[in-house]
Amino acid sequence: MHIQVDLAYKYDFDLALARLSGDPVNAVDRGKRLVRVPMDEGNIIAVRGIGTTEKPSFSIEGVLDEYQLDEIRSIFHMDASLEDVTRHFVDTDLAPIFAEHAGTPLVKSFSLYGTLMRSIVHQQLNMSFANTLTMRFVEAFGTEEAGVWRYPSPHRIATLDSAVLRNMQFSTRKADYMIGVSKAIAEGSLDLKKLKQLPDEEVIQVLTAYRGIGPWTAQNFLLFGLGRPNLFPFADIGLQNALQQLWGLDRKPTKEEIVARFPDWAPYLSYAALYLWRSIEP
DNA sequence: TGCCAGGAATTGC
DNA sequence: GCAATTCATGGC
Numbered sequence: 001m002h003i004q005v006d007l008a009y010k011y012d013f014d015l016a017l018a019r020l021s022g023d024p025v026n027a028v029d030r031g032k033r034l035v036r037v038p039m040d041e042g043n044i045i046a047v048r049g050i051g052t053t054e055k056p057s058f059s060i061e062g063v064l065d066e067y068q069l070d071e072i073r074s075i076f077h078m079d080a081s082l083e084d085v086t087r088h089f090v091d092t093d094l095a096p097i098f099a100e101h102a103g104t105p106l107v108k109s110f111s112l113y114g115t116l117m118r119s120i121v122h123q124q125l126n127m128s129f130a131n132t133l134t135m136r137f138v139e140a141f142g143t144e145e146a147g148v149w150r151y152p153s154p155h156r157i158a159t160l161d162s163a164v165l166r167n168m169q170f171s172t173r174k175a176d177y178m179i180g181v182s183k184a185i186a187e188g189s190l191d192l193k194k195l196k197q198l199p200d201e202e203v204i205q206v207l208t209a210y211r212g213i214g215p216w217t218a219q220n221f222l223l224f225g226l227g228r229p230n231l232f233p234f235a236d237i238g239l240q241n242a243l244q245q246l247w248g249l250d251r252k253p254t255k256e257e258i259v260a261r262f263p264d265w266a267p268y269l270s271y272a273a274l275y276l277w278r279s280i281e282p
Numbered sequence: 283t284g285c286c287a288g289g290a291a292t293t294g295c
Numbered sequence: 296g297c298a299a300t301t302c303a304t305g306g307c
Contacts, residue, residue: 123289129305130288171303173291214290238288277288286306293300 002061003069004050009083010103011056013049016076019278020107022127023118024135027148037075037110038150039064045072053103074227077105085271092264094272097246097279106274108227112192113185114151115225119217120177121170136168157182177212184210192225200228223270232269234258242276 013033020035021028027036033049045064051057060072073079082103089098109115121137122130141152141160157179165175184190190210195203200222207218219233233239240252247253265272 119288120290122287124287124302125289125304126287126306128287132305169304173302177290212290216289220288233288236288237286241288284307287304289302291301294298295296 001063002059003064005058005060005073005078006051007056007058007078009056009081010053010086011078011082011105012053012101012103013051013056013058014053015101015104015278016107017049019104019281022131022281024131025114025118025138025149025151026110036146036148037072038145038148039068039071040111041068043068044145044148047072047076056103075108075110077107077227085268088268089265089272089275093246093261094265094275097275101275101278104275104278106223106227106229106270109224111151112195112221112225113154113182115221116181116192116213116217117151117157117178119220120174120181120212123174123217133168133170137165137170140168154182154185158186174212181210181212195221196226200231223273228270230267230269232258232262232265232273236273238280239273239276242280245280246276 014030017028017030017033017035020026021030029035034046036044036046038044043063045060045062045068048059048061049057050059058078060069064072070079082105086098086102089095109118117137118134121134125133138149138151141156143150143152160179162172162175162179165178166172170178181190185192190206195206198206203222203226204215204218207213207221208215216233216235219231222228223231223233234255243253243258244251262269
């Protein structure tokens with residue numbers, strides 16, 4: 001079955017697909033304007049762009065109920081207006097990049113656990129190598145169905161010896177982080193779904209209590225895992241580079257210089273981050 | 283070749 | 296408390 005979803009605001013699906021395809025785990029076909037989403041319930045839902053940026057329309061394909069349709073709309077940010085966000089930044093220093101990439105939605109990750117594992121892998125590694133490692137992790141321990149990869153269960157990773165990951169070119173430290181967090185989830189002491197109900201600060205407090213999860217990883221989880229609108233990972237080197245370029249600095253901006261802009265950008269700090277990242281992507 | 287990469291923990295003062 | 300150091304390896 002397929003359901004058509006039309007949006008009344010500007011939405012650039014091709015940009016969304018471009019960003020999603022940055023992670024090779026995602027089953028994106030930019031030519032067919034299609035992405036297939038492995039749902040937590042086990043089924044796979046395809047989202048196909050059948051409209052334009054100015055007149056966005058989507059075909060949601062697969063067996064799904066009302067709950068899953070809501071989930072898809074939430075993941076792809078088809079449930080709130082991007083116009084409000086864009087309008088908010090018109091009078092700020094970020095106006096040019098919001099104009100250039102207008103309609104870029106905040107698309108969430110397809111898996112909460114995957115977001116966490118991927119974030120740990122990406123800590124202090126270049127994107128290319130980090131993506132290679134993430135894909136290697138998923139292909140070794142995850143599952144695949146009809147060309148769509150799914151992150152492994154935390155239970156599977158919890159039982160691994162760190163040497164196994166070490167042999168796959170993960171650092172011993174990263175391996176310990178990933179296994180440790182997976183154990184907490186497998187044992188039930190860490191429930192990622194429950195974090196949905198907590199405010200940002202409490203989520204950060206809960207997550208950073210675990211070895212390997214610092215502020216950047218926790219903020220990343222809030223932003224791309226839970227889709228929270230007001231997070232800015234100021235420790236992110238990519239964001240620092242984007243701001244250095246935007247502001248024409250010959251050095252990286254200081255934390256103080258970045259935080260000084262927050263009053264203007266709030267309550268949409270996540271979108272400031274999203275569009276800044278977008279501004280330095282090819 | 284040496285520095286950097288979508289950090290975090292540990293150590294040193 | 297905060298800065299410096301360590302981790303670990305591919306990319307350029």
